[in-house]
Amino acid sequence: MSQFKFSIKTRNNRWLVIPILLVSLALLAWSDANFIVPLKNLSETSKGNDFGVFWTASRTIWQGENPYDSxxxxxxxxxxxxxxxTTYDVFISPYYLTAIFMPLAVFPLGISVTLWLLLSQLLMASxxxxxxKSSQPEYNPLWLLQxxxxxxxxxxxxLVMMGGNISLLLLFAMATSYYFSFNKRPFTAGLFCGLLILKPQTVFLIVPLLLLVPSSSQNRKGKRLA
Structure with a gap:
């Protein structure tokens, strides 16, 4: 009954979703900029801050130069x-990785770091x-909060958020690919699975596992029918 009341309330107040979402994102960005970013001085490039390397490489490309020439x-x-x-680092990642950070590289580093943190947190929640949704027959929003x-x-x-790396992006790619593959949408699943090439060393482990999802979901469906 409580779940039913929750769904009715959500429908009647659907117009509140966008303002609440915008306010939540604004509060999250503010907390990132004022509390998380200063903890490690992410607005300054340093070793151990992957985002600083990605941002510098992308900004170098914007100026028509080679990011590997450091x-x-x-x-x-x-x-x-x-x-x-102060501490100096170099760019050794695949060249195409900079495509993700090119839009962020037009902003100063401090703003870019905050935007990247916000995006990473949204990807983590997604x-x-x-x-x-893939593991439970009924989705309860309270599970999301927990x-x-x-x-x-x-x-x-x-530590991932402090390091500014792409781990949460890869988590999003794997979870999304799994979800769409499990729900018989292989082309969409393959699109998100392709994001794993951003970290080539993960492909050989993760992609074979993701390819098992369609057969796994088919076997589960067969058991239910039986």
Whole structure:
């Protein structure tokens, strides 16, 4: 009965969803900028901050230069040191990875870091939604809140957000691919599965497992019919 009342209330107040979402995103961005970002000085490039490397490489490309040319006096070096960075790093990731960060590279590093944190957190929440929808016959929003609470207090998740890497993006790609594959939408599943190429070393482990999802869901369907 409580779930029924929740669904009715949601339908009657659907117009509140967008304002509440916008306010929530604004509060999240504010907390990121004022509490999470300053903890590790993410607005300055430094070793251990993957986002700083991605941002610098993308900004170098915007200026028509090679991001792998990181010698002193080059564009990459000047951009890196121009943020106040001290410890120096180089870009060794696949070139196409910068395509994700090119839109963010037009902003100053501090703003870009906050936007990336916000995007990562949204991807993390979306991944949890797809996981819950795939594993439970009925979706309960309270499970989402409980799951987010558990994830956010997990030390590794916090370190991922501090490090600015793409782990949460890869989690989103895996969960989304699994969900659409489980629901017999292979082309959409393949599209999201393709995002894993951003981290080539994950492909050889994760993709074979994701390819097992259609047969697994088919076997489960057969058991239900039996």
């Amino acid at each position: 010698g002193q006096g080059g564009i990459f070096y000047n951009i890196w040191m121009g943020t106040g960075g 991944a949890l939604v797809f996981i819950l 799951g987010l609470g558990i994830i956010l207090i997990w030390r590794y998740t916090f």
